[in-house]
Amino acid sequence: MKLKLRQLQDGRHQFDISLSEPASDLLDFSPVRGSLTVLKSGVTLHVTGCLDYTARQHCSLCLKSYEAQGQAEIDLFFRPQTREDLTGGRELELKPDELDMVLYLGQEIDLWPELREALLLSLPVKPVCRQDCRGLCAQCGKPMVEDTCGCARKETDPRWEKLLKLKKEK
Numbered sequence: 001m002k003l004k005l006r007q008l009q010d011g012r013h014q015f016d017i018s019l020s021e022p023a024s025d026l027l028d029f030s031p032v033r034g035s036l037t038v039l040k041s042g043v044t045l046h047v048t049g050c051l052d053y054t055a056r057q058h059c060s061l062c063l064k065s066y067e068a069q070g071q072a073e074i075d076l077f078f079r080p081q082t083r084e085d086l087t088g089g090r091e092l093e094l095k096p097d098e099l100d101m102v103l104y105l106g107q108e109i110d111l112w113p114e115l116r117e118a119l120l121l122s123l124p125v126k127p128v129c130r131q132d133c134r135g136l137c138a139q140c141g142k143p144m145v146e147d148t149c150g151c152a153r154k155e156t157d158p159r160w161e162k163l164l165k166l167k168k169e170k
Contacts, residue, residue, distance in 0.1 A: 001036075001110075001111045001115065002109065002110050003038065003045070003108065003111060004107065004108050005108065006107050008040050010040050010041060010042065012037060013038045013039075013040070014037055014038075015037075016035050017033060017034050017036060017051065017115075018031070018032075019031060019033070028057075029053050029119055031054060032051055032053045033052050034049055034050050034052055036048070036111075037049055043079065043080050044077065044079045045079075046076070046077055046078075047076040047077075047078065048074055048076075049073075049074045050072070050073055050074065051071065051115065052069070052070070053069070053070050054067050054068070054069055055068055055070055055119075057123070057127040058127065059127060059128055060127055060128060061133045062133055062145075064129050066129040070122055070123065072119045072121070072122035073118070073122070074114075074115065074118050075100070076100065076111075077101045078102050078109055079101055079103060080103070081105050137151055139151040
């Protein structure tokens with residue numbers, strides 16, 4: 001999605017996003033839908049909104065592929081890049097309110113890189129296909145769905161027996 005700054009008046013603007021086909025750099029996300037609010041004040045823009053998506057994930061326990069619903073919150077600030085930003089060799093200290101700032105050049109802003117980043121960051125670090133997923137059998141590697149692997153459970157290490165006895169006594 002690109003914003004043409006010359007066509008955008010100061011004030012609040014609402015945009016609906018609907019990507020039914022996956023983007024070439026986000027093949028596992030489809031569809032992506034949501035709305036963005038752009039607040040333009042001079043040359044500065046504040047973009048907020050929410051994107052709902054379906055993403056293909058792999059369970060971190062059983063490795064099964066599944067589709068998960070998710071939501072990415074968008075809260076971005078854009079300002080034009082200045083000569084001070086381009087001064088090479090000189091270090092500039094960022095103020096806390098500049099950490100979320102995205103710089104742009106020209107009269108058009110491509111929102112896709114920032115939207116893509118928000119989608120990727122909204123994915124869970126450790127995806128799980130179901131809350132009660134038991135993962136894979138440690139001996140044979142088969143999924144632990146309703147104890148179907150039939151492997152004998154490994155005996156407890158004899159060094160832990162004293163602790164088990166204490167636990168049973170309580």
